[in-house]
Amino acid sequence: MAGPAAGLWLFERREFGDVRAEAAAWLEGFCAPVETGVGGDLDFRVRDATALGPVVPDLADLGVFFLSEDEEMPAEDEDYSAFPRPPVQGLVLGAGCSGPANHRMLDHLALALAERLGALVDFDGVLGYRTPRDDAGDEALPAGARALVAALPGRVVEVPYDTGGGERWFRHVGDAEFLAAWLRHPAFRLVT
Numbered sequence: 072m073a074g075p076a077a078g079l080w081l082f083e084r085r086e087f088g089d090v091r092a093e094a095a096a097w098l099e100g101f102c103a104p105v106e107t108g109v110g111g112d113l114d115f116r117v118r119d120a121t122a123l124g125p126v127v128p129d130l131a132d133l134g135v136f137f138l139s140e141d142e143e144m145p146a147e148d149e150d151y152s153a154f155p156r157p158p159v160q161g162l163v164l165g166a167g168c169s170g171p172a173n174h175r176m177l178d179h180l181a182l183a184l185a186e187r188l189g190a191l192v193d194f195d196g197v198l199g200y201r202t203p204r205d206d207a208g209d210e211a212l213p214a215g216a217r218a219l220v221a222a223l224p225g226r227v228v229e230v231p232y233d234t235g236g237g238e239r240w241f242r243h244v245g246d247a248e249f250l251a252a253w254l255r256h257p258a259f260r261l262v263t
Contacts, residue, residue: 074134074166074173077181078141078193080158080244087140089112090162090188094138097187108211112139123179133176134168138184147231162190178254185247192250193230199258213241219258225249 091113098105098115101122114137120130144161149254164181185192192236199219212220212227220227225248229241245253 074169075177076163076165076195077177078144078195078244079162079164079181079184079188079190080144080188080193081160081188082154082156082158083164084159090140090145094184097183108137110139112137115174118178120176120179123176123183128136131253132170134166134170134173136173136177136180137163137165137167139163139165145234146160150231153228153230158191161193162188178250182247182250182254185250191244191246194245196242198227198243198253216243219256220245220249223249223256224253 088111091107091111095105095113095115096105101117101119102115103113103118105113114135115207116135117130117133139162141161141163145151145157145159162184164177164184165238166177181192185188197213197216199216217229220243225246227243227245227249230244231239234240
């Protein structure tokens with residue numbers, strides 16, 4: 072079963088091979104093996120999480136992680152008007168397994184890579200709530216989510232997109248400062 076994933080949005084195009092090489096050189100300091108997998112993805116297993124800070128999960132519960140290029144970025148149905156210019160490239164950072172330990176590690180990896188690459192983080196949903204895609208019309212969820220993210224430092228924006236059911240919904244996209252605050256927030260532990 073596939074685990075959680077986060078997007079990394081770049082606003083200046085880079086060759087994915089260069090991004091992969093830069094990420095691999097950094098990851099080799101605390102991950103093994105670090106390999107180019109099928110389709111050019113970077114696959115790795117975290118072996119020493121101290122490089123990511125003191126609040127990381129038990130390594131025994133972790134699976135393989137990957138970094139790939141997002142071929143669908145930028146998306147035609149997303150509204151990027153909250154940004155000075157739209158993103159030009161996306162990366163996907165994902166965990167091969169689900170579970171709280173993989174989710175927490177993914178978010179710490181996303182923070183470190185966002186800082187290294189100058190990227191924004193696409194949380195692929197509304198933070199603080201598990202939101203079914205077909206509940207796009209429920210205004211109670213967005214109000215609670217807006218209050219939660221407004222209380223944290225950094226920048227986070229709502230990016231509207233089309234749902235499969237023809238409605239509009241939104242996802243949160245934030246900077247590294249926001250993600251660092253989110254990782255320390257009690258609500259983060261409730262959703263992982």
